[in-house]
Amino acid sequence: MKAAVFEAPGRIAVTEVADPVCGDHDIIIDVDYCGICGSDLHSYVEGAFVEPGQIMGHEFSGTVSVVGAAVTGISTGTAVTARPLSHCGTCPRCLEGLGNLCEVTLTSSVAYGLPGAFAERVRIPNAVAGENVFPLPAGLGRAAAACVEPMAVALRLAKSAKPTSADTAVVIGLGSIGLNTVQMLRALGAGQVIGIDLSPARLDLAARLGATHIVNAREQDTLAAVQALTGAGVGGVGARADIVVEASGVPALLSQAVGMTRAGGRLRIAALYESEVTLDMNQTVQKEMDISGSFAYDREFPEVLEILQEGRAVAEPLITHTFPLEDINEAFSVQLAKDSSVKVLVAAQSSS
Ligand SMILES: [Zn+2]
Numbered sequence: 297m298k299a300a301v302f303e304a305p306g307r308i309a310v311t312e313v314a315d316p317v318c319g320d321h322d323i324i325i326d327v328d329y330c331g332i333c334g335s336d337l338h339s340y341v342e343g344a345f346v347e348p349g350q351i352m353g354h355e356f357s358g359t360v361s362v363v364g365a366a367v368t369g370i371s372t373g374t375a376v377t378a379r380p381l382s383h384c385g386t387c388p389r390c391l392e393g394l395g396n397l398c399e400v401t402l403t404s405s406v407a408y409g410l411p412g413a414f415a416e417r418v419r420i421p422n423a424v425a426g427e428n429v430f431p432l433p434a435g436l437g438r439a440a441a442a443c444v445e446p447m448a449v450a451l452r453l454a455k456s457a458k459p460t461s462a463d464t465a466v467v468i469g470l471g472s473i474g475l476n477t478v479q480m481l482r483a484l485g486a487g488q489v490i491g492i493d494l495s496p497a498r499l500d501l502a503a504r505l506g507a508t509h510i511v512n513a514r515e516q517d518t519l520a521a522v523q524a525l526t527g528a529g530v531g532g533v534g535a536r537a538d539i540v541v542e543a544s545g546v547p548a549l550l551s552q553a554v555g556m557t558r559a560g561g562r563l564r565i566a567a568l569y570e571s572e573v574t575l576d577m578n579q580t581v582q583k584e585m586d587i588s589g590s591f592a593y594d595r596e597f598p599e600v601l602e603i604l605q606e607g608r609a610v611a612e613p614l615i616t617h618t619f620p621l622e623d624i625n626e627a628f629s630v631q632l633a634k635d636s637s638v639k640v641l642v643a644a645q646s647s648s
């Protein structure tokens with residue numbers, strides 16, 4: 297089959313590789329679409345989370361083409377999406393019910409250690425319907441289905457911020473995760489959501505997806521804009537947002553996010569940073585802030601499918617480009633151009 301193999305930062309080769317072999321507990325999916333994730337950009341540019349020889353790609357949809365002898369409840373010909381991250385079930389974090397923090401996730405999952413879905417076919421080990429393989433609900437297109445994975449990331453993040461109708465939330469950085477977080481915060485009932493970005497196209501999209509206010513950081517003082525809605529913080533310093541989500545990956549904006557969060561507020565960090573970040577930690581103490589990172593997802597896939605089916609969030613408007621597998625390097629360069637793209641998909645079957 298044809299697959300895109302990571303060779304070195306900035307270089308992915310589309311080449312012929314052996315077809316995946318289906319074990320008794322596995323299934324093989326003929327991939328329709330696979331999205332480029334923000335974390336894939338870190339892999340592509342810096343070589344993060346990836347070794348040469350890896351087939352990347354973990355946000356995908358497709359059709360089940362082979363079912364292992366011991367797999368029940370999944371049949372060939374079914375349109376599905378699948379959760380790429382595996383968990384061992386026996387490490388301390390798994391035993392605690394935090395499968396997303398499993399100690400072996402990043403070395404033995406699809407696209408992380410095992411071959412990913414920037415390929416014509418992908419193997420899902422230990423396939424269990426409703427656990428890591430999800431048939432698409434009626435009406436959900438295959439391109440949209442490739443976006444369930446990043447939406448699961450956003451849903452976990454939004455849930456952890458515990459939004460209520462009385463809350464004003466700020467989302468800094470409106471890439472795919474930021475925009476999906478705007479949608480999920482609203483879907484979970486956040487009263488006001490302020491979206492901040494530099495790109496007019498992304499800001500417009502945020503407004504369409506439920507942001508009640510948008511702030512173009514190139515044209516406006518972002519702190520003043522948040523203060524106008526929440527009031528200034530104690531002593532006139534910072535602002536009083538109940539929830540702030542940092543999804544830009546710009547170190548200075550994380551520092552600003554600390555200032556925007558009210559005393560007792562929730563700061564959630566979704567981005568990855570290319571360098572160390574300096575923060576005024578005294579503020580986090582004085583404001584007794586609830587700060588946490590949010591990593592991937594655990595059991596959010598079925599909830600995302602339900603939210604999509606109910607129309608409480610949408611996937612298609614975020615998809616700005618689709619490239620054939622052969623053009624994956626171009627797809628990555630378009631995904632890196634933040635002003636003109638949101639979610640770039642790779643179409644794996646030459647006919648699609
Ligand atoms: Zn992803």
Ligand SMILES: [Zn+2]
Nearest residue numbers: 384387390398
């Ligand atoms: Zn584990």
